[in-house]
Amino acid sequence: MGRIMNFLRGWARVELRCKYSERAVNICARNHVEFWDLRRTEDGAAQMSVSIPSYVKLRRVARDSGAFTVKIVGRSGAPFFLWRIRRRYALLAGLLLCVGLIGLSSVFVWQIDVVGNKTVPTSRILAALRQEGVDIGTCVLDIVETKAANNMMLRVPELSFIALNNHGSRIEVVVREKVPVPELFDPRKPTGVFARKPGIITEALALEGWPLVEPGDAVIAGDELISAHVPLGRGFATHARGRVMARTWYEFTLKMPLQTERKVYTGESRSRYSVILGGKRINLYFMGGNPYASCDKITEYDTLILPGGAVLPVTLVRDSFDEYATVPAVLDEEDAERILSARLMELLENEIGDGWIVSSETECQSGEGLVTVTLRAECVEEIGVEREVTEDAPAQ
């Protein structure tokens, strides 16, 4: 960093001639002349590097003290470089253009970092920001952080706090999510327990309310299992809850054709490249669309990252197209049955939730190029579901 600053400020290599060069060096130090890289030459003179302001001071000190003489033996840095190229107009214009572009690029957003989100996806926050006019390539001067943050709270109601911190070309979006309010149990709200599917009751345990069923009863979906109205004394309404287990039966059927198609890659492939520069995609090809009638398209994004971890707003995009042809294929009957049975079992497990399977059987039929698998199962599961009831509902 020091070298860069010295280059920008410009520096000169000077030679101090004195009978005792130590004395010249001490005079410089005492008069606050900043210098570095002091060496003694073979003929006893002192050579040192000084900045341009220090050189001016050094000349004054040398003149006032009369103890030593100063001679420039070299100079370097941006001011001297610019002075050298002052007549090379094209080079100067290019340099000025480059500096101007770097300066101009610093007023645009090149990177947006979202921190603090756990359940709300970053893509959703970025999409909402985009609607607020904050996106990669947006001019930083156009962004009103407080207004954008306030509107973002309306756009993403799951957030409890959002702040947009502007770090030059990088916008840091700090968010905090709302903690969801837990569902409160209200004991005074009349609520009954109803059957959500038909079955034969195996267990009915009423923790609150009046049980209306007992083991062995058959129920259909919608039947009231535990009543909210308790007919004791003058009767009162309560929030019924409990556990009602029942035997349930399922039958699922799935079909699969034995004649299928299979992908065979022809070996033909093509790639296209494009560059995303500050959110704008620049295609490095002329013809759009898929190059083959049937092909797989794989897109790879490669964002340029500096060794320090800074992300540049330049992303290389590679679209690869691999051509394939479809050839007919015949599926083995046993394989088809195995695939269908696994899918049926998955369906059943999703249906019964925390319940368990008591018994199950599968039946496979084939014909007309189709394999049909039927799963029949008996299960035990919780079928009660709480539902609010109105005051005038019958207590049975």
Next chain:
Amino acid sequence: MRKDRAGKALLKASEIFDLPGEAGLGVPRVTVTGSHRVHIENHRGLLEYGPETIVAGCAGMLVKVRGSGLEISAMSDLELVVTGRISGVELIC
């Protein structure tokens, strides 16, 4: 002689009160970083310098830095930074 005595008294007082001598008394402070850098604070001027020896005057002593390829990286009226391959730092009282 009088000044010398006053300086010694101040040094003694700073030792009693556990105060750092380099803060107000002009006592030199020499910091050696590895074998490539020596930082001398509160120096009184350069007495000798060369690629193998650099001698700086300090209050009541000399600080002699020995080594090879020595150079003065930075110098002000109070501080001095010597870099190079340092083989020894000697205090000459």
